[in-house]
Amino acid sequence: MSHTTIEWLYVGAVVGVLIWVGAIAWDAERLIGETPEDAITIKVTAQQWFWTFEHPDGTKEIGELTVKVGKVYKFDVTAKDVIHAFNIPVHAVMIDAVPGRINHIWFAPDQPGEYLIQCREYCGLLHYQMRATLIVEA
Amino acid sequence: MVIEVRKPRPLWEILFSTHHTDVGLLYIITSFVFIFLGGAMALILRAELFLPGETLISDPSVFNQIFTVHGTTMLFLWVVPFTAGVANYLVPIMIKYKDMAYPKLNSVAFWMIPPGAALVWLGFADTGWTAYPPYSILSAPGPAADMWIFGLKILGLSSILGSINFVVTILKCKHPDIPAMKMPLFVWSILVISFMTLGALPTFTAALIMLYTDRLGVSGFFNPAMGGDPIAYQHLFWFTFHPEVYIFLLPAVGMAYELVPKFSRKPIFSYVSGVIALVLLMVISFGSWAHHMLATGMSFTEKTVFMVGTLAAVPMSAMHVFNWLATAWGGRIRFSAPMMFVFGGIALFFASGAGGVLNTALPLDFITHDTYWVVGHFHLMLMGTVTLIFFGFTYYLFPLITGRMYNKMLASVHFWMTFIGSIMVFITQHILGLFAMPRRVWDYIPTPEVLVMNQIATIGAFILGIGMAVFLYNMLKSSASGKPAKMEDPFEIGEQYYDHRRREPH
Numbered sequence: 001m002s003h004t005t006i007e008w009l010y011v012g013a014v015v016g017v018l019i020w021v022g023a024i025a026w027d028a029e030r031l032i033g034e035t036p037e038d039a040i041t042i043k044v045t046a047q048q049w050f051w052t053f054e055h056p057d058g059t060k061e062i063g064e065l066t067v068k069v070g071k072v073y074k075f076d077v078t079a080k081d082v083i084h085a086f087n088i089p090v091h092a093v094m095i096d097a098v099p100g101r102i103n104h105i106w107f108a109p110d111q112p113g114e115y116l117i118q119c120r121e122y123c124g125l126l127h128y129q130m131r132a133t134l135i136v137e138a
Numbered sequence: 139m140v141i142e143v144r145k146p147r148p149l150w151e152i153l154f155s156t157h158h159t160d161v162g163l164l165y166i167i168t169s170f171v172f173i174f175l176g177g178a179m180a181l182i183l184r185a186e187l188f189l190p191g192e193t194l195i196s197d198p199s200v201f202n203q204i205f206t207v208h209g210t211t212m213l214f215l216w217v218v219p220f221t222a223g224v225a226n227y228l229v230p231i232m233i234k235y236k237d238m239a240y241p242k243l244n245s246v247a248f249w250m251i252p253p254g255a256a257l258v259w260l261g262f263a264d265t266g267w268t269a270y271p272p273y274s275i276l277s278a279p280g281p282a283a284d285m286w287i288f289g290l291k292i293l294g295l296s297s298i299l300g301s302i303n304f305v306v307t308i309l310k311c312k313h314p315d316i317p318a319m320k321m322p323l324f325v326w327s328i329l330v331i332s333f334m335t336l337g338a339l340p341t342f343t344a345a346l347i348m349l350y351t352d353r354l355g356v357s358g359f360f361n362p363a364m365g366g367d368p369i370a371y372q373h374l375f376w377f378t379f380h381p382e383v384y385i386f387l388l389p390a391v392g393m394a395y396e397l398v399p400k401f402s403r404k405p406i407f408s409y410v411s412g413v414i415a416l417v418l419l420m421v422i423s424f425g426s427w428a429h430h431m432l433a434t435g436m437s438f439t440e441k442t443v444f445m446v447g448t449l450a451a452v453p454m455s456a457m458h459v460f461n462w463l464a465t466a467w468g469g470r471i472r473f474s475a476p477m478m479f480v481f482g483g484i485a486l487f488f489a490s491g492a493g494g495v496l497n498t499a500l501p502l503d504f505i506t507h508d509t510y511w512v513v514g515h516f517h518l519m520l521m522g523t524v525t526l527i528f529f530g531f532t533y534y535l536f537p538l539i540t541g542r543m544y545n546k547m548l549a550s551v552h553f554w555m556t557f558i559g560s561i562m563v564f565i566t567q568h569i570l571g572l573f574a575m576p577r578r579v580w581d582y583i584p585t586p587e588v589l590v591m592n593q594i595a596t597i598g599a600f601i602l603g604i605g606m607a608v609f610l611y612n613m614l615k616s617s618a619s620g621k622p623a624k625m626e627d628p629f630e631i632g633e634q635y636y637d638h639r640r641r642e643p644h
Contacts, residue, residue, distance in 0.1 A: 089574030100362030
């Protein structure tokens with residue numbers, strides 16, 4: 001076999017692996033991309049350097065978010081000044097909060113407890129401590 | 139050829155020369171000045187993160203300024219000028235032409251770097267090297283951000299002028315005896331990155347002007363308060379800087395193709411597939427820019443398109459790695475400093491490439507996006523691969539430039555400290571990302587795992603720093619009083635070295 005043939009066979013194998021990775025990634029993303037219909041909408045507003053959460057009944061929380069186990073929540077995420085990113089690490093919730101846009105993401109808490117909410121897009125002086133608490137009640 | 143130390147010339151003769159070796163030397167020396175400055179910045183950042191809370195830097199905005207200038211410096215004042223310097227030295231030699239096609243333009247392109255660098259360093263902006271609006275419009279204090287914008291414009295122009303020069307030199311001034319498919323792969327890599335620069339950079343240049351008029355308040359392209367869209371900037375930015383990632387990488391690939399066959403004493407395994415991989419990557423690199431923006435709220439279709447575009451670029455890099463390993467396989471390998479650095483670079487290239495595939499897979503991207511994983515990933519590529527191979531090539535060019543040999547023992551020490559240091563810093567940063575530590579933070583939540591890994595990373599960074607001090611000492615000492623090199627074959631590999639008897643510089 002010529003050297004070029006060997007190289008192409010090897011590339012074929014690499015392409016095969018990549019198609020496999022791409023296919024399972026695509027399938028997983030398709031599944032989590034669809035928001036369930038019974039989701040409760042919470043408006044999330046980011047600004048330098050704190051988070052505001054607004055429940056459907058109009059109650060607002062600053063710096064902490066209280067949700068219940070077993071319910072499904074949809075976040076409408078936006079920002080007032082610069083770009084931030086809404087991130088709940090334990091639930092792999094991650095979406096940019098962009099001024100002038102509303103981005104959507106959903107999650108379903110399954111264990112009670114207190115979790116971290118943080119900003120993951122550089123937003124200036126106090127970016128490092130732009131955090132909030134997620135309180136999941138039983 | 140310029141053998142600077144053996145036959146010293148007055149400084150002004152080098153400074154005002156337009157000869158390709160002189161301009162090349164200026165480029166290389168400038169780039170080394172900036173890797174030491176940028177590296178010092180990195181050590182300050184790592185020292186601050188060694189312990190949680192306020193340690194070294196009392197003001198978070200100073201921390202933000204330092205990482206901005208560190209990033210800008212390393213990309214535009216280290217990787218790009220070093221590439222231009224080596225290409226200036228070698229492209230005319232390899233295609234057998236007396237000089238670059240436009241020697242004066244070459245000199246102009248170099249002399250745009252010092253003013254650009256001065257603007258970036260004197261401004262000391264805090265926008266991050268990406269300068270995303272609206273932060274860079276609303277919150278970044280002037281004149282720092284304005285100086286950054288103009289500094290980058292000048293550096294971009296320098297890079298465009300240099301690219302035009304390389305394209306014309308390679309395509310028009312090549313010796314008729316060398317057909318395109320016999321050119322060294324290093325020349326191919328420079329040709330490819332020059333075309334990529336010409337295709338990619340204008341977009342960012344336009345975006346910078348728009349950003350500047352937005353800052354002046356006369357337009358609102360990226361300002362949501364005036365009806366603009368900040369995401370538009372990110373598209374323009376990454377349309378330039380995703381191809382730019384490969385512009386940083388491909389010269390190192392070309393250098394590895396230069397070194398691996400020589401030090402393995404075997405011909406390249408498959409020259410044709412090397413050329414094909416370089417040219418294909420030039421095209422495909424323009425199809426994956428928005429994977430830097432997957433979390434900005436893109437539609438599922440957009441995400442799929444850019445995942446496929448990103449995955450499509452992987453086989454080309456895999457082809458290069460395969461080619462190098464197959465070339466070295468069964469060869470009589472001589473582990474001189476250049477070869478050690480190239481092999482270290484290839485090992486870490488594989489690691490960062492595999493991490494890149496993981497990043498591309500969509501659901502995983504949202505775990506790693508904007509965390510320290512990303513910092514680890516691109517540093518492993520830019521430091522672990524590109525810079526390691528650049529150091530290897532510096533050792534390889536050392537006899538050509540100085541006519542002397544470097545200290546081999548110190549070069550070995552430099553390699554092991556750099557290699558181990560890189561692993562300690564950047565692999566650890568990958569894991570820090572999985573613990574959700576965001577990037578660009580002055581302080582972090584000191585859970586035991588995060589604390590320990592930050593400390594490992596800081597210690598690794600200082601090992602790297604000491605390695606760089608050894609390197610600096612070796613370069614200075616050896617160019618002043620190293621052993622004279624045997625210029626025909628300084629590395630004793632039975633290969634003809636570059637022609638050092640070029641006509642005297644004009």
